Amino acid sequence: MTAECTFKSKDLLGIKELSKDEIALILDTASGFRDVLRRDIKKVPALRGKTAVNLFFEPSTRTRTSFELAEKRLSLDVLNLSVTTSSVVKGETLMDTALNVQALGADFMVIRHPSSGVPHLLSGNIKASVINAGDGTNEHPTQALLDAFTIMEKKGRIEGLRVAIVGDILHSRVAKSNIYLLTKFGAEVRLIGPPTLVPKRLEQLGVKTFYDMETGLKDADVIMMLRIQMERQDRGFFPSTLEYSRYWGLNMERLSLADKEAIVMHPGPMNRGLEIASDVADGPRSVILEQVTNGIAVRMAVMYLLGGVRG
């Protein structure tokens, strides 16, 4: 008989809400989809006849195209709505937009929004499966899942690994989701950056904070660089980009402090020469482009599993 697996929720709101078993199931399922993506015909009929709507209230190329490709490869019909072309500019409320999308027959609603908690708000009010593609400074669950998948692929485990997350932790939903996931699986998480961007209170989540790369990176197995979000730096969290890069940018010399098998990750888009030097980004330890490919497999797995939950 075919074994079955059920998800508790119809939605993927955040890593915080998932159990360790559910995360492990997503990662296992994603490796099946990784095989599909290696074939000549990269499409399977698993969700044929269902519809996905990508609702993006914030600019995004990589996440939106990754979701779109994942949806198409599951044989979903896809509709893309972005804020600049939708009736949001005409004054429609968020909930009205969502209800209209639902009335179009959406089975999946992938949403990115500048305010934290928007996917949670929608989830209780609509029948479609809501998938959080990044909400404010809260979470970006599929990014953490694809990061975990990439780590598993390279290291074979997460438990006991020393993972350094470097940069603007304060504003980073990617960091938030990764902290939840990595601590659930027993990794040693170190946050590194200037004190203004790495608040001490995050230690309540079971992580360590460091203000200098030299101690933080020592013997690290995984280094996750975060993008310096230029759009959020108008309040002077650090004096200048030059100073930032001098203290917290990842270059070859600092990389040598980490374990010699360490991998370097970045969720993109990169600011080359600012948070990461080009020779590191393009070097042999970098798995940045593999993260992109794995992202499709992980998003396929999430939608496939949520497709089996009846609301």
Add this chain to the structure above:
Amino acid sequence: MSRELLNNKEMDRAITRMAHEIIERNKGIEQICFVGIQRGGVHLSSRLSAKIKDIEGVDLPVGSLDISLYRDDVGIRKGQPVVRKTDILFDITGKKVVLVDDVLFTGRSIRAALDALMDMGRPDAIQLGVLIDRGHRELPIKADYVGKNIPTSLSEKIKVQLKEEGMEDRVMLIQGKRD
């Protein structure tokens, strides 16, 4: 209530006969490969391949196929079937693929497997081998090699136990509740 339909000796004889039938029907073993449906079909494929090695002295390739992404009941069942590994390390284009499953019932799994195979290449032919054919087809699908035909009622269940899964080889018929 359950009843034994095949013991380990009978199962082995059935597989031996199927191996001979495959060779006879194809006038040899040229271009033949096995693809087993996860999970029981994979073990049976390996056994058929081993039997043919005993007879002809040649190793035929064996692959495993997961059909969960090709099922026709997504959203009808509760939960999703676990996606297992599809591992076909050879090109099936131009090959004679013997598709192997443990039990042939409605034929829907075979339909899914045929679609999955077509996405992987263009075999010259696909033949179907099953250990048990229990009837009740819902699609026009017929097996080329059958270990044992067993007429069943819909309330009954067939359980194939294999030593690769840590059990003794045997096939059981489990009585269902009378309606």
